[in-house]
Amino acid sequence: MHTYISILRGINVSGQKKIIMTDLVKLYEDLGFTDVKTYIQSGNVVFNSTKKVSNSLLVKQIETKINEIYGFQVPVIIRTVDELSKIIASNPFKSESTENLYVTFLSNLPNSNHLENLTELNYLPDEFIVIEKEIYLNVSSYGTTKLSNSFFENKLKVTATTRNWNTVNKLLAISTE
DSSP states (O other), X not given: OEEEEEEESSOSBTTBSOOOHXXXXXXXXXTTOXXXXXXXXXXXXXXXXXXXXXXXXXXXXXXXXXXXXXXXXXXXXXXXXXXXXXXHXXXXXXXXXXXXXXXXXXXXXXXXHHHHHHHTOOBTTBEEEEETTEEEEEOSOTTTOSOOHHHHHHHHSSOEEEEEHHHHHHHXXXXXX
């Protein structure tokens, strides 16, 4: 059995792109996945597959099915349990208060030119560090920081979605139950 974590971008935000979590579970089960569990209403789904499948194929399957059923596009980012464990272990802000920590998950590795332009920017007191396909954030308030999903998508030309540190850890806990 292979366990995956999918993180959907932009559902159930301000009444937009509403998807009920029980319906989302059924959608994943209809795709042949098992032990499907959601965490909070923002599109965090842990699921199992009987065969190892590439993250990109899973993204395509899930995005296509959501579009078929709901008629709108929802970007999906997939991580394996091992990848999520590594993300947590690699946190460069471990000594900071967890209430200010976030992880922005990127759909792909950013182009080195885009990444170089990004790392020259400074938005203190808010900080970010890019490690592979994740951006670790230490911000005073995620609601007011310039370091949003849209900011990173515009600068890096990849899809991005962000979760707070507690959610990231809870997803790992759910995926290893």
